[in-house]
Amino acid sequence: MACCAAAGETGLAMDIALATLLSPMVLFFLLGLGAALLKSQMSIPEAFAKGLAIYLMMSIGLKGGVEMSKNALGPDVVLVMLSGIGLSFLLPIIAFALLRASSRLERTDAAAVAAHYGSISIVTFVAAGQAVEAAGLVTSGYLVAVAAMMEVPAIISALMIAYRGGQNDSAIAGAERGELAQEVLLNASVVVLIGSLVIGWLTGAQGMDRIAPFFVEPFQGVLCLFLLDMGLSAGRGLRNGWRLLGPAAIGFGLYMPLISAGLAAGLALLNGMPAGDAALLITLAASSSYIAVPAAMRLVLPKAKPAIYLTLSLGITFPFNLIVGLPLYIWLAGLVTR
């Protein structure tokens, strides 16, 4: 019986993996990645890509807010939020220690990379939402709020690490007071995500019905377009930046998401989360930022090399999570929520 149960688990994991790999969103991502690696001139206009990103964040914020409006927020939700914040603080410390022990990255570069792996990727989160839905699992809207809360603590944690080593660029000429706080707390993704979540929460299902033809039905198509652009960005980043990464750094981009996923799975187990929510929390922990954190790093750790942290986050970890990670995290969520 144990043998049959194990075979059943493996079969289920393979089914999820195959369904994710053959989904239009992953295939469009691979199309963009392949095109960029082959030096295709194809490109998505910059302003259009930014518009797509805002659309996706508005859409998941609204959906999350509507889901939140259906249930009162209890202490279990607060516990998950605190778990997310705690993970975001802790993961950069682990990432930094691993990078310093295994790679030749300088302290500033390692701290900047660590910040990316403590923060989250909202696009990976969106893709995970689709994969979780396809796997027949149900999710709660408040995970969108957890995602927004996990953006910032990692930046603070990484800064503390860098400053402990004597790296402090806060006195750069022309710098204004509060510019980092403005950048990390009021960047487009935080404002749009939290703003849409509140609007969705206030207007509820009735409000959503009125805008569903724009924010619900076209969502998957827009996600495909966006992932095509992400593939192009990841491929171009890889083509330009891979020389700066040694095998140890590349390895880090592959194993760090698994360590983060393991820790998040433990917290999901402790919090007694349902499988769908656990899969999303695991994905958030395993993902790495490439929108909010790079901008913050240019302000506070400008000597860190963007080619290193962006190539690792966008060129290595994002494709890994999208292709291999998502089915693995859904499977892991199933294991810890039995």
Next chain:
Amino acid sequence: MHTRHRLELIIERMATRRACNILETAGLTGYTVLPALSGYGRGNHWNRDTDLSAAGDMVVIVSVGSAATIETALTQLETLLSAHIGVLNVSEVKVLRPDRF
């Protein structure tokens, strides 16, 4: 025509506000910020398509002023460029209305 100095600073977008603060504090009466599309430097190619956060984008800041004002700005800009990615050059130009610079 009158002689003035033209400062051209190519710098990462995230440091634009810092650079502009320096120019304003130095007393320059104006500047223009232009987007840079792509480039090559220190063995790396860069362009606006590779970075979704736009944190790696570069801009060109152009300003014209008197030699003394430009000199004041240069001291601070040198400090800024020790931390941020960028290059700076200053050239002599002719202007039609000297009172504006």
